[in-house]
Amino acid sequence: MKITVASGKGGTGKTLVAVNLALSVEADQVLDCDVEEPNVYIFLQPDKTTVKPVELLVPVIDEAKCTYCRKCAEFCQFNALFVVGETAMVFPELCHSCGGCKLICPVDAITEKPRSIGDIYLGEADGIELVYGKLNIGEALAVPVISAVKEEAKDEGLVILDSAPGSACPVVETVKDTDFCLMVTEPTPFGLHDLEIATEVVSQLGIPLGVVVNFAGIGDRGVYEFCSEKSIPILMEIPYNRRIAELYSDGIPFLKEMPEWRSKFQSLLEKIKEMTR
Amino acid sequence: MKIVVSSTGSTMDSAVDPRFGRCPTFLIIDTETMSHEAVSNTSIGSAHGAGIGAAQSVAKLNAKAVITGNVGPNAHMALSSAGIEIYTGASGSVRNAVEMFKNGKLSKAGRATVGGHFGQSGRGRGRRT
Known part of the structure; x- marks a missing residue:
């Protein structure tokens, strides 16, 4: 079973939920798919990580053969x-690696060469396998790195995916083909605004979803009203609590100091299992 | 001399658009006769590489120079390799910008005057594509 933790708004507690859920239910694998700023490794602290490069094929033009017909430029x-x-000229950082220019070139002047855009890291901590990606600084295409992280996903067992915030391509790439999406939000107008957009995206992908309200106790009732109106179940509330924030800022999963949360995360998983049955 | 000005509209009284790749209109102007023609910038909606697409359009128009507010790194590289001169810092009406150009009051941009994505508005962390 694959569960994605997404949010819409950033900073609502995706990683907090993903890490504590994974530890509580003894997940088999965590995939940190926020390749622009992966942070699950800070909490799980895997040892002996192995690194694999992520490369894209980009065109190389042989100017001895090129007739400057512009068909490739018009196609791209x-x-x-x-x-x-x-x-x-080739602007490699804009290339999406579709290979179309190579096919369309009438004089076979285009070949392809690999270009590194990031790396994926594989390690293990507390019996959980962790895979995360890092997109190189300055690169625009997160999706191929996320896709490389997802290729390492186990077919069996419980896999938890920590998504990037937002509702654009990186989120779609992370959520697609997973069994359930847990939306972590905060009960504020900001949280609600982005939650509305993100739930719409996930619903269109046909993936069942539920909400975790983090920082419960602040803000207003907007998130609760929205969820009730759309029949989206609120599966868990995490209170606005200074100690939880302090532990997070120290890189410690709060479960380790507050063991009573283990059963809460376990029952969260049970609710998710019921919803995907 | 045939030049292209990034413009917000199709007349000589339209304001210069400070963005090169994402301006709505290119005004093609003959600096001797001041005759002009408006062409829509088809790159305005490009998700990526609008500056390169715009440079490709300008090169096809056989312009010798571009007048705009700012130019990004990719557009600068593309225009330069096409042998097109770039003048930045233009503002006010297109007519005014052309007069400034003719009087040597616009600076030639030896390199990009802004970073990439300058002309894209309203993109915060959702920049991810």
Whole structure:
């Protein structure tokens, strides 16, 4: 079973929930899919990580063969190729690696070479396998790195995926093909605004979802009203608690100091299992 | 001399658009006769690489120079390699910008004047594609 933890708004507690849930229910694997700022490793502290590069194929133009016909530049939807006069240029950071330019070139002047955009890391902590990705600084395409992290997903057992915030491509890439999406939100107008957008995306993907309200006790009732209106179950509330925040800022899963939460996260998993039955 | 100005509209009285890649209109102007023609910038909606797409359009128009507010790194590289001169810092009406150009009052941009994504508005952390 694969459970994604997503949120819409950033900073609502995705990693907090993903890590404490994983530890409480003895998950088999955690995939940190927020490749622009992975942070699950700070809490799980895996030892002996192995690193695998993530590469994309980008075009190389052989100017000895190129006739500057511009067919490749006109084909590219991402403006990664620029041809003018007797100059042909490739902007590799814009290339989405579709390979179309190579196919369309009438004189076979285009070959492809790998370009590194990030790495994935595999390690183990507390009996949980952790896989996370890091997109290189300055790179725009998070999706191929997320996809490389997901390729390491176990087919059996319980896998928890920690998503990037937002509702764009990285979230879609993380959530798709998972069995359930846990939306962590905060009971504020900001939390609600982004929760509405994110739940719409996940619903369109046909993935069942439930909400965890973090920082419960602050803000207003907007999130609760929205969930009741849309029949989205609120599966757990985590109170606004200074000690939880302090432990988080020290990189310690709060479960370790507050063991009473183990059973709460275990019953959260039971509710999720019922909803996916 | 044929030049292109990034413009918010299709007349000489339209305001110069400070963005090159994401301006709505290119005004193509003959600096001798001041005759002009408006062409829509088809790159305005590009998710990525609007500056490169815009440079490709300008190169096809056989312009010798571009007048705009700012130019990003990719557009600068593309325009330069196409042998097109870039003048930045233009503001006010297109007519005014062309006069400034003719009087040598615009600075030639030897490199990009802004970082990438300058012309994209309203993108915070949701920049991810």
